[in-house]
Amino acid sequence: MFIEPSITKEQNGWIEVICGSMFSGKTEELIRRLRRVQFANQQMEVFKPSIDVRYDEQEIVSHNKNAIISTPIDSAQQILLLTQADTQVVGIDEAQFLDIELAAVCEELSNRGIRVIVAGLDMDFTGKPFGAMPSLLAKADYVTKLHAICTQCGNLATYSYRFSAEESTVLLGEKDAYEPRCRSCFVKGKELPPQPVKCEETKETPSDDLAQ
Numbered sequence: 001m002f003i004e005p006s007i008t009k010e011q012n013g014w015i016e017v018i019c020g021s022m023f024s025g026k027t028e029e030l031i032r033r034l035r036r037v038q039f040a041n042q043q044m045e046v047f048k049p050s051i052d053v054r055y056d057e058q059e060i061v062s063h064n065k066n067a068i069i070s071t072p073i074d075s076a077q078q079i080l081l082l083t084q085a086d087t088q089v090v091g092i093d094e095a096q097f098l099d100i101e102l103a104a105v106c107e108e109l110s111n112r113g114i115r116v117i118v119a120g121l122d123m124d125f126t127g128k129p130f131g132a133m134p135s136l137l138a139k140a141d142y143v144t145k146l147h148a149i150c151t152q153c154g155n156l157a158t159y160s161y162r163f164s165a166e167e168s169t170v171l172l173g174e175k176d177a178y179e180p181r182c183r184s185c186f187v188k189g190k191e192l193p194p195q196p197v198k199c200e201e202t203k204e205t206p207s208d209d210l211a212q
């Protein structure tokens, strides 16, 4: 369980990154933290890349339909423009789809005293670091790496294995195209038959218990 650092005097900014594979519960963890910010009546802004329109254009929605209102953006720089002077907390979902400027933008926000909470895939379906995520992870004050459960063997999964023939690198979370796999099953690749995550059976990992 991530525990926010206590703030007793003037507010200091920092960067929190929630990363992991698909189906690891990243968005749910982001929403959990943002809900607590809402309960505390802190001023927050929530953003997500406009490219991510899987479920809803304005809401951050996790696989289990938990939702929070967000602003779609096309570039990381827009976050700076759209963040108000009195904003205390900035949330960003699906950060891997934003441009490489995101790390510098988050640094700028945190230097202003803002708490920045970022969720995103740390690796793409080939196992390579994804977009601005590696830079963000380096600059982050706090990192939470969540795990899914390997659909092949039941071990903890850190990879998002893609078994569709689609060539596009940005293939969003279609449940019939991806499955979470552990390192061993990811390396075996096509040797193993697809075990798609079924929509109604999707259970986001009770991540905090397993991840830390």
Ligand SMILES: [Zn+2]
Pocket: 150, 151, 152, 153, 154, 155, 181, 182, 183, 184, 185, 186
């Ligand atoms: Zn496995």
